[in-house]
Amino acid sequence: MNVYINETAMPTTTLAYHPAxxxxxxxxxxxxxxxxxxxxxxxFRHRLAQQQAALKRDLGLDLVLLAGLDRRGFAFDLHGLSANRIESHLCAREHADLEHLLAHLIGPDSAPALLIDCSASEEITDLYPRLLAGGVGIVTANKRANARPLAFYRELQRLSQRYDAPYHYETTAGAAIPLLGPLRDLRQRGERVTSIRGVLSGSLSYILARVQDNDLAFSTAVIEAAALGYTEPDPSEDLCLRDVTRKLLGLAREAGFELEVGAIEVEPLQDDGHWPERIAAARLRGERWLVLAEADEHGGRIGLRSLPKDSSFAALRPGQNLVQVSTDLQREVPLSLAGPGAGPEITAAGVFSDVLAAARQLTRR
Ligand SMILES: NC(=O)c1ccc[n+]([C@@H]2O[C@H](COP(=O)([O-])OP(=O)(O)OC[C@H]3O[C@@H](n4cnc5c(N)ncnc54)[C@H](OP(=O)(O)O)[C@@H]3O)[C@@H](O)[C@H]2O)c1
Structure with missing residues (x-):
């Protein structure tokens, strides 16, 4: 068990006066x-450090970083860790640390709590049902939970409702572009989504733009995208289209399409040395290559498509995403949502919005 810093009883509230x-x-x-x-x-930590005092002063919301961990390190302090300097708090992670932390979070004397999952780990998503059932909220950038079998996705929604435990995952598709919330709103107001079509991968959007606009070798563009933090921790997740498949599945389910991963046809992307010929042929046709993802209630398709240069998809800048949503009321002109689709800073900003929404829900309980 790691030695905790300053582990003494803390009140769950801090007295202060908030004029606003x-x-x-x-x-x-x-x-x-x-x-x-x-x-x-x-x-996310740097944004938290920057905003903590103002949120406490102006909104009466005292966000305390109780614990931080990765696969290697673990830190826990009932008085709160310094969000900017967590490195100095982290001790080598021991086997029992996570279990001890969960017991504390779910325990009777704990403050309202939120787990913020900025990993791409299945091990962490395994914990979600137990946390939600214990009343602990979850904010996640990790796409894996909502891309598991439909029964697991439904169970997370049920537990969140049943135990009034917020579950927010807006950044699991389109980074900080609000996509999942609007889809949920459409469904809840009784508007039937008929199809979703989009460029959903910020990393692939970046790589294909660099290959086509700057004549970069495909492998060089992949290295560049990884250096900018656009790719998954394991970039093969992007190139094999597994990451974009998870995003499409998450969007489709939020739109009300009850799909399993097997219902999505994926045409893998190849770094086969033929990119210069492919690009030259598309240029002659006045077209550009994109990875397009589409879904309706029957299933989904993801693959390389060559689209006219003047189409809104082809006009996207490197790293941008665009999603078009057609509904029974919006057929001629689909609802279009676009913006930066990857990058640690913008994703962390989206995670922060989710944290604020989830924290407000917890404080109303
Ligand atoms: N980067 C983006 O633009 C973007 C956009 C949208 C969503 N996301 C999602 O955000 C998540 C994080 O992406 P990232 O770019 O920040 O990746 P990253 O830099 O590789 O960070 C992943 C972190 O997760 C930790 N981790 C992995 N497995 C863990 C486990 N079992 N227990 C505890 N910690 C674990 C890693 O710890 P170690 O270092 O010890 O391995 C590392 O600190 C991913 O799910 C990704 O899909 C990223």
Whole structure:
């Protein structure tokens, strides 16, 4: 068991006066950050450090970084860790650390708490049902949970409702572009989504733009995208289209299409040395290559498509995403949502929005 720093009893609230809200008590919400030294996790910590005092002063929301961990390290402090300097708090992670932390979060005396998953780990998504059933909220950038079998996806939604435990995952498709929330709103207001079509991978959008616009070798563009933090921790997840498959599945389910992963046909992308010929042929036709993802209630398709240069998909800048949603009311002109589709800073900003929404829900309980 790691030695915890300053492990003494803490009140769950901190007294202060908040003129803006006319409240005297800042409500404490404990945060547990998974992937604390990863790219998204680090960008999130810096944003937290920057915003903590203002949120406490103006909104009466006391966001306390209770614990941070990755595969190698673990830190826990009931008084709160310094979000900017977590490296100095982390000790070598021991086998029992995670279990001890979960027992604390779910325990009767704990403050309202949120787990923030900035990993790409299945091991962490295995914990979600237990956390939600224990009333602990989850904010995740990790696409794996919602891309598991439909029964698991439904169970997470059920547990979140049943135990009033917020479950937010807006950054699992389109980074900080609001995509999942609008799809949910359409469904809840009774508007039937008929199809989704989009460029959903910021990393592939970046790689294909660099290959076509700057004549970069495909492999060089992949290295560049990884260096910018656009790819998955394992870039083969992007190139084999597994990452974009998870995003499409998550979007499709949020739109009400009850699909399993096997219902999505994937035409793998190849770095086969033929890119110069492919690009030259597309240029002659006045077209550009994109990885397009499409889904409707029957299934999905993902693969390379060559589209006219003046189409809105082909006009995207490197790293951008665009999703078009057709509904029974929006047929001629689909609802279009576009913006930066990858990058640690923008993703962390989206995670932060989810954390604020989830923390507000926890403080209303
Ligand atoms: N980067 C983007 O633009 C972007 C956009 C949208 C969504 N996302 C998602 O955000 C997540 C993080 O991406 P990233 O770019 O920040 O990746 P990253 O830099 O590789 O960071 C991943 C972090 O997760 C930790 N981790 C992995 N397995 C773990 C486990 N079992 N327990 C605890 N910690 C574990 C890693 O720890 P170690 O270092 O010890 O291995 C590392 O700190 C991914 O799910 C990704 O799909 C990223």
């Amino acid at each position: 809200t006319n409240r005297h008590v800042a409500t404490r919400v404990d945060l547990v950050l998974i992937g604390a030294r990863g790219q998204v996790g680090s960008a």
